[in-house]
Amino acid sequence: xxxxxxxxxxxxxxxxxxxxxxxxxxxxxxxxxxxxxxxxxxxxxxxxxxxxxxxxxxxxxxxxxxxxxxxxxxxxxxxxxxxxxxxxxxxxxxxxxxxxxxxxxxxxxxxxxxxxxxxxxxxxxxxxxxxxxxxxxxxxxxxxxxxxxxxxxxxxxxxxxxxxxxxxxxxxxxxxxxxxxxxxxxxxxxxxxxxxxxxxxxxxxxxxxxxxxxxxxxxxxxxxxxxxxxxxxxxxxxxxxxxxxxxxxxxxxxxxxxxxxxxxxxxxxxxxxxxxxxxxxxxxxxxxxxxxxxxxxxxxxx
Numbered sequence: 001x002x003x004x005x006x007x008x009x010x011x012x013x014x015x016x017x018x019x020x021x022x023x024x025x026x027x028x029x030x031x032x033x034x035x036x037x038x039x040x041x042x043x044x045x046x047x048x049x050x051x052x053x054x055x056x057x058x059x060x061x062x063x064x065x066x067x068x069x070x071x072x073x074x075x076x077x078x079x080x081x082x083x084x085x086x087x088x089x090x091x092x093x094x095x096x097x098x099x100x101x102x103x104x105x106x107x108x109x110x111x112x113x114x115x116x117x118x119x120x121x122x123x124x125x126x127x128x129x130x131x132x133x134x135x136x137x138x139x140x141x142x143x144x145x146x147x148x149x150x151x152x153x154x155x156x157x158x159x160x161x162x163x164x165x166x167x168x169x170x171x172x173x174x175x176x177x178x179x180x181x182x183x184x185x186x187x188x189x190x191x192x193x194x195x196x197x198x199x200x201x202x203x204x205x206x207x208x209x210x211x212x213x214x215x216x217x218x219x220x221x222x223x224x225x226x227x228x229x230x231x232x233x234x235x236x237x238x239x240x241x242x243x244x245x246x247x248x249x250x251x252x253x254x255x256x257x258x259x260x261x262x263x264x265x266x267x268x269x270x271x272x273x274x275x276x277x278x279x280x281x282x283x284x285x286x287x288x289x290x291x292x293x294x295x296x297x298x299x300x301x302x
């Protein structure tokens with residue numbers, strides 16, 4: 001390096017969090033305990049039926065007690081959380097943003113509105129922008145997947161084979177959402193990329209990563225074979241380009257967080273669940289490691 005060249009400064013490592021949903025059927029506090037024991041950088045709080053997940057003061061206590069920060073809030077927008085924090089989805093999203101502010105989390109993850117939430121559908125785009133402007137919290141809209149017809153003919157391995165036979169794509173399917181399952185179709189300031197959802201939707205994850213571009217704020221790291229139902233496998237156990245997505249993110253200006261949102265329901269014991277979560281973290285650390293070299297520095301400065 002000559003004296004005229006600027007020094008190559010190290011970039012911060014990407015924080016790797018654990019979704020509290022990843023320890024189900026264990027509870028929110030268990031997720032904080034696993035995150036602390038295994039060395040995760042934080043957690044993503046899934047707000048759902050667990051009463052503790054809805055009690056932000058209690059969550060703050062757990063964060064302090066385990067010394068594990070809350071990196072993001074997942075708004076209660078699942079079918080199973082329709083009555084969490086009331087019935088009004090506008091209020092629920094606003095309350096999620098307030099929770100993020102209270103806990104010091106920079107990001108709220110949200111799904112697009114369901115088709116039957118007509119008022120929410122029409123208000124959604126403006127609401128997201130207004131809440132972001134008022135709070136400074138990023139509201140990262142997540143890519144979703146349609147309901148595939150082939151789920152009724154065997155949703156696991158048979159549906160994977162059918163997707164492969166089709167050459168990708170969901171086949172005959174219907175969307176439950178009032179907005180596109182690809183949030184780049186509608187356009188937002190911040191996106192969440194979920195790699196289990198790309199598998200179920202039969203979407204090319206690398207193409208979607210490119211479309212999200214600099215607006216990618218958050219990654220749900222998981223895997224899938226392309227079954228008709230959402231799999232959330234341990235990264236590396238399915239067919240998604242998890243390692244390549246991580247490497248591309250690490251080589252970019254990405255300043256968000258990566259959260260392991262994986263299913264560990266097959267674990268019969270707590271040590272088995274811990275081993276799955278440790279393997280997930282090891283995968284993420286390996287492929288998200290940032291190395292300083294001229295090529296990456298050039299991309300960073302573009």
